[in-house]
Amino acid sequence: MTDKDAIIKQIRADLRLAMDGVVSSSMREKGMDYKMNFGVNIPKIRLISRNYTAGKDLAETLWRTDVRELKILATLLYPVDEFTPETAEKWAREIPNQEIREQICMNLLQTLSFAGTLVNEWVFSSDEQLRTTGYWLFARVAITRSDAVRKINTEEMVNKAIEDVSSASVFLYQAALSALKFAGRGSKALAGEILDRLSDYRNSPDPKQQEIFDALRFEFNYG
Numbered sequence: 013m014t015d016k017d018a019i020i021k022q023i024r025a026d027l028r029l030a031m032d033g034v035v036s037s038s039m040r041e042k043g044m045d046y047k048m049n050f051g052v053n054i055p056k057i058r059l060i061s062r063n064y065t066a067g068k069d070l071a072e073t074l075w076r077t078d079v080r081e082l083k084i085l086a087t088l089l090y091p092v093d094e095f096t097p098e099t100a101e102k103w104a105r106e107i108p109n110q111e112i113r114e115q116i117c118m119n120l121l122q123t124l125s126f127a128g129t130l131v132n133e134w135v136f137s138s139d140e141q142l143r144t145t146g147y148w149l150f151a152r153v154a155i156t157r158s159d160a161v162r163k164i165n166t167e168e169m170v171n172k173a174i175e176d177v178s179s180a181s182v183f184l185y186q187a188a189l190s191a192l193k194f195a196g197r198g199s200k201a202l203a204g205e206i207l208d209r210l211s212d213y214r215n216s217p218d219p220k221q222q223e224i225f226d227a228l229r230f231e232f233n234y235g
Contacts, residue, residue: 016070020082023064023074027081030056046108047078054115057081061088068094075103083112087119097126104134104145110183113145121145122152128163135172135191140184147173147187154194161198170195170202174209177224189224193231203232 032051052060064070064085071090074082100121107113121127127149134146150169153160169191176188196203206228213225 016073019064019070020073023060023082023085026060026063027052030060046080049080052081054084057084058088061085064089066091075106078108080111083108084115084119087112087116090120092120092123095120095124097130100124100126100130101134101142104142105139107141107145113148113183117145117148117152121149122156122158122160127153127158128160131160131164131169135169140181143172143176144181144184144187147176147184147191151187151190151194154198166195166198166202170206174206177210178221185224189227192228196228196232200232203228203234207232207234 027050030050030052032053066089068091071086074089075086077083103116104121107116121130124130131146131150131153134142134149137143137146147169150164153164173188173191173195176184177192179185179188192206196206207225210225210228213221216222216225
């Protein structure tokens with residue numbers, strides 16, 4: 013058994029001690045299917061990660077497993093300075109569900125020096141998976157107010173998000189809506205422009221479009 017195998021065996025043992033069968037069953041009922049899901053909550057996963065040294069090889073092995081907690085640990089244990097744009101795109105294309113998307117954006121992607129560049133590239137990708145992740149990554153850097161925000165062409169991103177906010181894909185539309193909310197939070201003028209460009213949604217016969225407009229108007233404090 014290699015050192016890496018021994019570490020993974022110990023991680024699995026830690027997860028078994030913290031596992032919650034009720035949570036695991038609830039996740040399966042909501043469609044979050046994995047080969048293995050210990051049902052360990054995120055704060056506990058973070059605590060477990062502190063017991064291990066970050067390493068590229070370890071993180072890549074964890075990411076390749078179809079185990080919820082190991083994938084999340086991979087995003088916590090990959091050395092940021094070794095995570096390349098090529099690896100970022102590869103992982104983004106392999107994201108299995110929304111929870112992992114949010115975790116990789118929070119734990120890893122938003123910490124990268126080139127996070128802004130990823131947003132600029134991904135939101136214009138023909139790959140829906142990359143666009144969805146690009147919008148969520150924008151939301152994360154906007155929340156943290158990191159330097160990456162200044163490297164993002166927010167107006168061009170907003171143009172694309174306005175197109176995608178009416179997508180039939182639930183995850184893409186939610187991601188685009190989130191991006192629009194954070195873009196408008198950062199600029200009153202941009203908030204007004206977003207509402208103006210979506211003004212047809214206000215009295216649309218489509219309840220979803222009305223909901224989008226109302227959510228943005230509430231977010232921007234427009235009565």
